[in-house]
Amino acid sequence: IEEKNDKELHKLLDDFHYADIAEILDELNLEEAMYVIKLLDSETTSDILMEMDEDNREKVLKNLSAKEIAEEIEELDTDDAADIISELPEDRQQDVIAQIEDEDHKAEIRELLAYDEDTAGGLMAKELVKVYETWTVAGCMRRIRGQAKDVTRVHSIYVVDKQERLIGRLSLKDLITAKSDQKIAEIKNSNVDSVNVKDDAEDVIKVMQKYDLEAVPVVDDNQKLLGRITIDDIVDVMKEEADKDYQLAAGITGDVDSDDSIYQLTKARLPWLFLGLVGGVGAFLIMEGFQSAFSKYAVLFFFTPLIAAMAGNVGVQSSAIIVQGLANDDVKGSINSRLIKEMLLAALNGSILALFLFVFVWVTQGDVNTALAISTSLVVVIIVAGLIGTFVPLFLNKQGIDPAIATGPFITTSNDIFGILIYFWIAKLILGI
Amino acid sequence: IEEKNDKELHKLLDDFHYADIAEILDELNLEEAMYVIKLLDSETTSDILMEMDEDNREKVLKNLSAKEIAEEIEELDTDDAADIISELPEDRQQDVIAQIEDEDHKAEIRELLAYDEDTAGGLMAKELVKVYETWTVAGCMRRIRGQAKDVTRVHSIYVVDKQERLIGRLSLKDLITAKSDQKIAEIKNSNVDSVNVKDDAEDVIKVMQKYDLEAVPVVDDNQKLLGRITIDDIVDVMKEEADKDYQLAAGITGDVDSDDSIYQLTKARLPWLFLGLVGGVGAFLIMEGFQSAFSKYAVLFFFTPLIAAMAGNVGVQSSAIIVQGLANDDVKGSINSRLIKEMLLAALNGSILALFLFVFVWVTQGDVNTALAISTSLVVVIIVAGLIGTFVPLFLNKQGIDPAIATGPFITTSNDIFGILIYFWIAKLILGI
Numbered sequence: 001i002e003e004k005n006d007k008e009l010h011k012l013l014d015d016f017h018y019a020d021i022a023e024i025l026d027e028l029n030l031e032e033a034m035y036v037i038k039l040l041d042s043e044t045t046s047d048i049l050m051e052m053d054e055d056n057r058e059k060v061l062k063n064l065s066a067k068e069i070a071e072e073i074e075e076l077d078t079d080d081a082a083d084i085i086s087e088l089p090e091d092r093q094q095d096v097i098a099q100i101e102d103e104d105h106k107a108e109i110r111e112l113l114a115y116d117e118d119t120a121g122g123l124m125a126k127e128l129v130k131v132y133e134t135w136t137v138a139g140c141m142r143r144i145r146g147q148a149k150d151v152t153r154v155h156s157i158y159v160v161d162k163q164e165r166l167i168g169r170l171s172l173k174d175l176i177t178a179k180s181d182q183k184i185a186e187i188k189n190s191n192v193d194s195v196n197v198k199d200d201a202e203d204v205i206k207v208m209q210k211y212d213l214e215a216v217p218v219v220d221d222n223q224k225l226l227g228r229i230t231i232d233d234i235v236d237v238m239k240e241e242a243d244k245d246y247q248l249a250a251g252i253t254g255d256v257d258s259d260d261s262i263y264q265l266t267k268a269r270l271p272w273l274f275l276g277l278v279g280g281v282g283a284f285l286i287m288e289g290f291q292s293a294f295s296k297y298a299v300l301f302f303f304t305p306l307i308a309a310m311a312g313n314v315g316v317q318s319s320a321i322i323v324q325g326l327a328n329d330d331v332k333g334s335i336n337s338r339l340i341k342e343m344l345l346a347a348l349n350g351s352i353l354a355l356f357l358f359v360f361v362w363v364t365q366g367d368v369n370t371a372l373a374i375s376t377s378l379v380v381v382i383i384v385a386g387l388i389g390t391f392v393p394l395f396l397n398k399q400g401i402d403p404a405i406a407t408g409p410f411i412t413t414s415n416d417i418f419g420i421l422i423y424f425w426i427a428k429l430i431l432g433i
Numbered sequence: 434i435e436e437k438n439d440k441e442l443h444k445l446l447d448d449f450h451y452a453d454i455a456e457i458l459d460e461l462n463l464e465e466a467m468y469v470i471k472l473l474d475s476e477t478t479s480d481i482l483m484e485m486d487e488d489n490r491e492k493v494l495k496n497l498s499a500k501e502i503a504e505e506i507e508e509l510d511t512d513d514a515a516d517i518i519s520e521l522p523e524d525r526q527q528d529v530i531a532q533i534e535d536e537d538h539k540a541e542i543r544e545l546l547a548y549d550e551d552t553a554g555g556l557m558a559k560e561l562v563k564v565y566e567t568w569t570v571a572g573c574m575r576r577i578r579g580q581a582k583d584v585t586r587v588h589s590i591y592v593v594d595k596q597e598r599l600i601g602r603l604s605l606k607d608l609i610t611a612k613s614d615q616k617i618a619e620i621k622n623s624n625v626d627s628v629n630v631k632d633d634a635e636d637v638i639k640v641m642q643k644y645d646l647e648a649v650p651v652v653d654d655n656q657k658l659l660g661r662i663t664i665d666d667i668v669d670v671m672k673e674e675a676d677k678d679y680q681l682a683a684g685i686t687g688d689v690d691s692d693d694s695i696y697q698l699t700k701a702r703l704p705w706l707f708l709g710l711v712g713g714v715g716a717f718l719i720m721e722g723f724q725s726a727f728s729k730y731a732v733l734f735f736f737t738p739l740i741a742a743m744a745g746n747v748g749v750q751s752s753a754i755i756v757q758g759l760a761n762d763d764v765k766g767s768i769n770s771r772l773i774k775e776m777l778l779a780a781l782n783g784s785i786l787a788l789f790l791f792v793f794v795w796v797t798q799g800d801v802n803t804a805l806a807i808s809t810s811l812v813v814v815i816i817v818a819g820l821i822g823t824f825v826p827l828f829l830n831k832q833g834i835d836p837a838i839a840t841g842p843f844i845t846t847s848n849d850i851f852g853i854l855i856y857f858w859i860a861k862l863i864l865g866i
Contacts, residue, residue: 246682
């Protein structure tokens with residue numbers, strides 16, 4: 001295809017959706033991708049750029065002049081435009097903004113760039129359809145035809161008063177079914193949900209999900225209408241959050257995917273492995289410390305991997321449930337009642353498992369005391385691991401730290417060490433050493 | 434509040450959004466909740482029911498007669514109605530359907546109940562706005578006013594031919610901006626994405642996300658328009674999928690949350706813990722088997738928790754990346770090149786970690802050979818763990834099994850055993866025993 005027969009290629013690509021072209025470009029090398037991009041008009045390429053993989057987009061943008069980027073950006077909605085610009089290095093950002101011809105668009109993008117990425121302000125677009133309460137339905141229809149041209153999807157029409165404060169909303173349906181001489185104030189729905197421009201992205205997701213909203217208006221502290229957030233942007237953020245939490249639980253930081261370079265993957269994975277190494281060294285030191293005491297019971301040492309694994313597994317289970325509950329806002333009641341419930345649960349699970357272990361050790365080792373020591377420790381270790389797994393994310397959350405970091409290697413490693421320590425203490429007690 | 438002063442309560446609840454009332458009802462006991470539900474009209478309560486926690490909804494429905502449930506259901510969109518009915522026990526389903534008065538609604542709900550929950554058919558609603566290509570814009574506007582009454586959000590207007598086959602779409606905006614004597618066929622957009630009624634829910638999510646759709650029409654094999662799926666339903670499915678995968682990775686099966694009963698939580702957690710127990714017993718047997726060979730090197734046994742932990746951590750990291758890549762459809766290239774990349778990555782990470790371990794063992798134990806044996810094994814164990822973590826999900830995926838079950842306890846346990854086995858083999862080799 002890449003043999004420069006532009007016409008053929010053009011024809012071929014015209015039939016594709018921009019998301020599909022983006023996927024194809026992600027597969028091509030940079031030179032080929034640049035060739036295709038220069039071939040297409042800026043309306044199509046701006047959409048393609050938005051859909052491309054972030055790393056590839058960065059490379060393509062590096063190869064475009066500030067003027068060319070500005071042209072792409074003029075075609076995009078303000079939220080997407082601001083996202084692309086914020087990915088550029090500081091000095092290029094100013095160059096590109098300076099090249100944007102449409103002054104309104106320029107001012108709006110500047111405004112959006114000022115908001116923090118993880119807030120409602122960072123997610124919103126300036127494009128929306130706005131009407132004043134004093135307009136009539138007929139006048140409104142006329143003006144909406146103008147405004148709607150810039151807005152990809154209308155969703156709701158927002159009603160504002162003279163001070164640009166949000167006081168209601170309308171659907172296109174309401175407008176079509178109303179009489180043409182009615183005033184907007186008469187037919188508006190005053191019951192309009194909105195989010196504050198400073199709200200956290202996660203809170204915006206919760207509001208939109210809870211009330212099944214497809215678009216939500218963003219206001220400032222004075223109720224002044226600033227922009228709106230649409231559900232498709234929220235879907236992307238949700239996906240990112242879910243991916244991030246999943247990776248954190250697996251001991252991977254930063255948003256990497258399987259096609260990233262070995263260096264990037266190492267940076268994301270090695271720190272957590274190092275934590276595991278430190279934990280392992282800790283376990284070694286504990287075992288060495290108990291060596292002389294247990295010289296007669298060498299068999300106890302062979303159960304440490306079992307104890308450590310169970311402590312780790314239980315800890316990850318309980319922390320995962322708490323982390324998820326916190327994310328979904330459905331962890332109710334006091335920390336104490338949580339801990340008591342987890343303790344009962346762990347005691348139940350632990351006892352069932354300990355029973356099997358008791359029989360196994362008794363049969364293979366022929367010593368009731370050893371079997372009793374090991375299985376009793378298992379119950380206690382599981383209870384403590386469950387409590388740590390429950391308490392740590394709740395505590396982090398209270399401190400305003402993302403509890404998601406508490407799952408995975410962090411809980412596993414600390415539970416390994418506590419588990420082994422408890423195991424030897426209890427064994428010592430029961431065996432009377 | 435519950436002192437039977439109905440009027441006060443009524444006034445109070447009128448100001449709340451149904452999603453908020455649902456949240457309040459979830460907190461009340463059954464008797465109180467029933468009292469509030471009977472107080473409100475069926476339009477509000479049907480929305481409240483949809484937003485309630487599944488377990489609580491089940492209890493409330495048990496306390497309503499088939500007639501009352503049918504009344505609630507008449508107020509709901511077909512997709513929500515079908516969802517609620519499918520939650521009822523088999524025999525009640527028929528009773529409730531028989532009580533629905535609107536014959537069209539009844540037939541539509543019956544149709545939806547026939548589709549598998551996890552397919553496009555199971556997600557779609559019958560409510561949509563449909564126009565024939567032969568209509569004029571003016572005629573279309575008239576009829577849409579009628580159709581749109583039943584449809585909460587219009588999104589797109591679907592254009593069909595005489596055989597009810599989907600041939601295009603229109604937005605309300607297109608309709609408003611068109612001249613009133615134009616034919617629909619002239620202004621329609623023929624470029625309409627659709628999904629097949631038998632498509633997997635996950636594929637529907639991918640299509641809607643990729644093309645940023647807010648609603649997608651559902652057709653059968655003959656392109657006949659059957660229904661449509663809106664983004665708010667997709668958001669709920671996405672959330673469920675993400676929660677499920679997160680829990681699977683933590684060793685929890687079934688969709689439990691932190692407020693579920695101890696019995697439910699045990700059922701979700703115990704099987705995975707049992708797997709860990711079996712793994713631990715396996716580790717014990719391996720260590721016991723090597724006991725006599727390593728009688729002079731007891732210190733080696735103290736490093737097994739470290740080896741097991743590292744094998745588990747690396748395995749979870751690599752499998753998580755693959756599982757996520759598979760879910761996002763961005764795992765490209767052959768299995769072999771994946772495995773080679775993971776091997777290089779693991780070798781790099783492993784060498785760095787092994788270097789630290791080597792120094793630690795050498796300094797504390799004062800024996801180069803022991804240090805060499807332990808650190809060399811660590812590198813090999815990490816490489817093997819990385820390969821297992823990469824290979825297993827890819828293999829499961831090829832077999833059509835959900836690769837998500839491969840993360841968490843499954844990988845950890847198998848890597849623990851393989852890791853410890855490899856560790857002792859290599860140590861034996863290097864120490865020349």
